[in-house]
Amino acid sequence: MDWSPVLISVKTAIVSICFTFFLGLWAARGVVRLKSAKTKGMIDAIFTLPMALPPTVAGFFLLYIFGTKRPVGILLQQVFSCKIVFTWQATVIAAVVISFPLMYRSARGAIEQVDQNLVYAARTFGMKERTIFWKVIFPEAKPGILAGGILAFTRGLGEFGATAMIAGNIAGKTRTLPLAIYTDVAAGDMAGAGKYVAILVAVSLIIVSAMNWKGGNRS
């Protein structure tokens, strides 16, 4: 059995959750702090869009942005001499974009649940906004934020459509587990695909049950 899809997937999922977690948290905090309901709704819609769209559409947009003949792609290539499309980095970008809304929405919900009086009280003690976020809001919202992180991680692990669009399906380079399953099935190798399926199911099951077990402990 070729273990490279497992390694690539795990690496992609771990690196992408690092980005997604903090980006989602930062975005959630930013949106919660917005005063105007109109801007809030608009930005929220944009942040949620990757979840509502088919991943291939998100992948299409990513190709459109990072493509080698596109301004951003050309800029990256000429200034940093790095190519995004059809590289391992592209699998991370795809996973981040697709899993971001899950993180963002869970974190936003959790932050909004925090008793606003705690924030006001903290302010009367002279605490800076950043300190309030990490010392008061974050500990209160932690269960919801962590749940969002776990969901985003499993979503990143299972990402297929956008990855195929922007990273392709290059064996040993960008072929993640879902892509490997697709490739094996397409080649008629059901037994090979089955092994990858088993790994993916096992990992996801472990993570989700760990989350439930932790959540059950709390209450």
Added chain:
Amino acid sequence: MSLEVHIEKKLSNMTLKMDFVNDPANGVLGILGASGCGKSMTLKCIVGIETPDQGRIVLNGRVLFDSEKKINMKVQERRVGYLFQNYALFPGMTASANVEMAIHYSNQHKGIKTTRKEENEKAMYYMRLLHVDQLKDQYPRKMSGGQQQRVALARILASDPEVLMLDEPFSAVDAYLREQLQLELCDLLGSYGKDVLMVTHSRDEIYRFCDRMLVIEGGHQMGYGATKDLFANPETIAAARLTGCKNIVDVEILDDHHLFIPDWNAKIAVKGQIPEHTIAIGIRAHYMHPVSKEQLENYRNPKTGELENVVACSRPQILEDPFERVVVFEHHVWWKISKEIFEDVYKEKLPGYLSIPESSILYLHE
């Protein structure tokens, strides 16, 4: 040293308009009003959680808010203490961590460096002051309402604010603990020496705690002055109602010494001069005096033969309190009397008339 508040804020259902100056030398200022009258909003404007549309807030010479000069100080800069209705203790921290946190950050904000040990000692000092030192390792959710309140108060006092604001401080405390807490708080606040504002809808709390009071109705100030004076002479209908006066009736002024109460079909004759803008009078239910048939003749005007200063009572409804009986007659005539006297004298035969002593009449205007 004082707190000056002159603010206006448009709310969905009314306009809040506050205008008062508080001097801590005069003791605790109570803000009395029904729920939704704008009393909590007033405190929130002072804290900086809400922003008034216009006006000025000055605390000990520091301008916290000035719409003309476009000053709106951040909550962090204002140095105000606010006891939230739900106490707002940080749930993830022990009692002492809560207090230490307030000490740490308020000192940091003032540019004072303190060690963990100093912070801990100071926290313990305030927790001992409020008799919650034995709770230092407890989490808020394990504490009773009264304990949470004391810890929250310790936390606020430890942060050394320039004004202390209490928002319905006893609403979440069990009734049997309330009086004990009130006694302790009375002691503490009596010697505090800084501005203390307390918002409540309970006239008893205001009367016990506050040397001066402010009556609010529909966002407007309906009375401001020494508590005892306002209870003795509320002047406005709103103040009379909020200070617990049960009998409030519209009147027609006949002349300087005579009134007519249409609702009760009663005539009132007084020796003193009736104030000019009187549109209603109030009589506290305790001061209504029962009149027997034989005594009734004493209330007849010798010249005209009309009955004066008595109201005919019929169709009673009786509310039983532990130590008191409240009798409500037709046309909302309220009479309160101690349980013993009621049981001994009036239980079998309720008086047919109640008299209104001149000394008990509160002359009220809008």
